[in-house]
Amino acid sequence: MTQTASLFISIVIVLFVAYSFHLIKKDKLSIRYSLSWYILSVILLIAVWVPNLLVVLANLLGIYSPMNLVFFVGFCLSLWILFSLTRIVSIQSSKIKSLAQQIALSEKKDD
Numbered sequence: 001m002t003q004t005a006s007l008f009i010s011i012v013i014v015l016f017v018a019y020s021f022h023l024i025k026k027d028k029l030s031i032r033y034s035l036s037w038y039i040l041s042v043i044l045l046i047a048v049w050v051p052n053l054l055v056v057l058a059n060l061l062g063i064y065s066p067m068n069l070v071f072f073v074g075f076c077l078s079l080w081i082l083f084s085l086t087r088i089v090s091i092q093s094s095k096i097k098s099l100a101q102q103i104a105l106s107e108k109k110d111d
Contacts, residue, residue: 006048
């Protein structure tokens with residue numbers, strides 16, 4: 001990877017992290033939900049700054065190409081993020097159902 005590409009990717013990642021911190025400061029994003037994105041950002045920065053690490057890891061894992069390792073790690077991280085978001089939606093759905101039932105019961109008592 002060229003130095004220009006590494007610099008550009010690094011700047012994009014840093015801007016993404018700065019923007020997400022801005023959203024957290026404005027209470028538009030929860031820290032709890034952004035941690036997986038920060039982990040992904042750190043992994044990407046390490047891969048950009050130390051490209052030989054990908055070659056070594058690919059060889060250790062028996063993966064043919066370092067790019068295949070990048071795609072595999074990206075796929076696994078995407079699945080992890082999707083799973084965590086699905087878990088959060090499930091929890092919130094249960095809470096909404098419980099709150100709706102409590103409101104219905106309190107309105108029934110008032111009548």
